[in-house]
Amino acid sequence: MRQLLIVLLSYLCMVSAYADSKTTLYDFRFWTSPERTRIVIDVEKGVRFSIKKDKKKVTLSVKNAKLLNSTYDKLFFKDKRIKKTNIRRDKNTLLFLFKTLGDYTVKSYTLKPNKKYKHHRLVVDLYDKKSKVVKKKTSKKPIKQKIKKPLSAKSNKKIILIDPGHGGEDPGAIGYKHSREKYITLKIAKKLAKKINQTKGMKAILTRRGDYYVGLTKRIRIAQANNASLFISIHADAVERRSARGASVYTLSERGGSTKFAKRLERSQNTVNQFGGIENLVDKDKYLNKILWDFSRKDRDIQSQKLGFKILKQMSRIGYLHKKTPQKAGFVVLKTPAIPSVLVETAFISNPNEERRLNNPREQDKIANAIYQGILNYYK
Numbered sequence: 001m002r003q004l005l006i007v008l009l010s011y012l013c014m015v016s017a018y019a020d021s022k023t024t025l026y027d028f029r030f031w032t033s034p035e036r037t038r039i040v041i042d043v044e045k046g047v048r049f050s051i052k053k054d055k056k057k058v059t060l061s062v063k064n065a066k067l068l069n070s071t072y073d074k075l076f077f078k079d080k081r082i083k084k085t086n087i088r089r090d091k092n093t094l095l096f097l098f099k100t101l102g103d104y105t106v107k108s109y110t111l112k113p114n115k116k117y118k119h120h121r122l123v124v125d126l127y128d129k130k131s132k133v134v135k136k137k138t139s140k141k142p143i144k145q146k147i148k149k150p151l152s153a154k155s156n157k158k159i160i161l162i163d164p165g166h167g168g169e170d171p172g173a174i175g176y177k178h179s180r181e182k183y184i185t186l187k188i189a190k191k192l193a194k195k196i197n198q199t200k201g202m203k204a205i206l207t208r209r210g211d212y213y214v215g216l217t218k219r220i221r222i223a224q225a226n227n228a229s230l231f232i233s234i235h236a237d238a239v240e241r242r243s244a245r246g247a248s249v250y251t252l253s254e255r256g257g258s259t260k261f262a263k264r265l266e267r268s269q270n271t272v273n274q275f276g277g278i279e280n281l282v283d284k285d286k287y288l289n290k291i292l293w294d295f296s297r298k299d300r301d302i303q304s305q306k307l308g309f310k311i312l313k314q315m316s317r318i319g320y321l322h323k324k325t326p327q328k329a330g331f332v333v334l335k336t337p338a339i340p341s342v343l344v345e346t347a348f349i350s351n352p353n354e355e356r357r358l359n360n361p362r363e364q365d366k367i368a369n370a371i372y373q374g375i376l377n378y379y380k
Contacts, residue, residue, distance in 0.1 A: 028041055038123065043122050161336075163219050188368050232342055251342055
């Protein structure tokens with residue numbers, strides 16, 4: 001009998017402790033992209049949540065949640081999809097009410113901590129719904145549709161796809177003074193795009209124009225959809241050794257990095273599922289891999305090397321080179337079938353001197369111009 005009482009008391013204590021335990025919501029972040037709005041909440045492991053969607057309202061319920069005062073003001077976010085955000089408590093459940101400007105597809109999932117985020121994350125995405133084609137009942141004859149020619153075929157312009165590395169939930173490398181790679185790459189990319197768009201016979205397209213995440217394989221599909229003739233991904237690397245400096249250029253290696261440094265960099269750049277949820281790697285895409293082998297892979301590799309050398313030559317005129325020849329690595333974003341592709345590491349953001357340089361608008365323009373001149377020389 002005494003043992004039974006001890007067991008019951010222990011059980012009640014456990015239940016009481018569980019009931020009193022709160023799931024802390026540490027931080028809130030929002031990002032708006034052309035196709036979705038992303039809500040990210042830093043939470044504890046095992047968070048219990050549910051989502052209810054009406055036509056113009058999304059309700060996120062988090063059970064037994066505790067909200068920090070420092071994160072409260074971050075909740076009231078507005079963009080082109082979210083009109084108003086409210087919060088209220090229903091007993092032990094926190095309710096986040098997002099009044100929306102339309103009817104959206106809602107997806108949610110959790111992400112584990114990684115090197116850049118120490119907490120578990122709850123992600124809620126609001127996607128634009130694809131417009132449906134309405135058939136007219138008044139006419140039984142099939143409607144003839146004009147097939148739009150690709151821009152490159154219509155105007156004979158060379159399409160240069162510029163890919164600013166990282167974005168949104170993925171900050172990229174963090175500098176000695178806490179600069180974020182994602183902001184620097186976007187600024188350089190926009191400067192490069194401006195120079196290209198001012199050049200007759202050329203047109204630049206960016207994979208992202210703001211601070212939001214674009215999946216690695218989607219960046220490839222953007223290049224394919226726009227019939228790009230070149231693909232240039234812009235980055236700024238970081239290593240533990242602060243003295244590391246200089247620019248480098250990488251081209252695709254199907255077998256992976258050619259050096260230990262390239263392999264380390266490859267691992268850091270190919271983290272597709274830490275920031276954007278579940279994404280199919282190009283390596284596992286049998287159809288895409290077949291194209292890679294069928295469509296003049298050798299010629300693409302030769303042209304990528306040629307482009308890499310041209311860019312490095314120009315980069316050497318404005319600063320130090322970390323590697324004087326194009327290096328090889330298995331970066332996902334370089335797996336653009338039949339499109340010459342390079343990844344430019346503009347400098348080391350982990351080097352205090354180079355970090356200052358990367359944040360200087362004039363230096364950003366010099367870097368953009370060096371890449372631009374390399375492109376022009378490639379086409380000569």
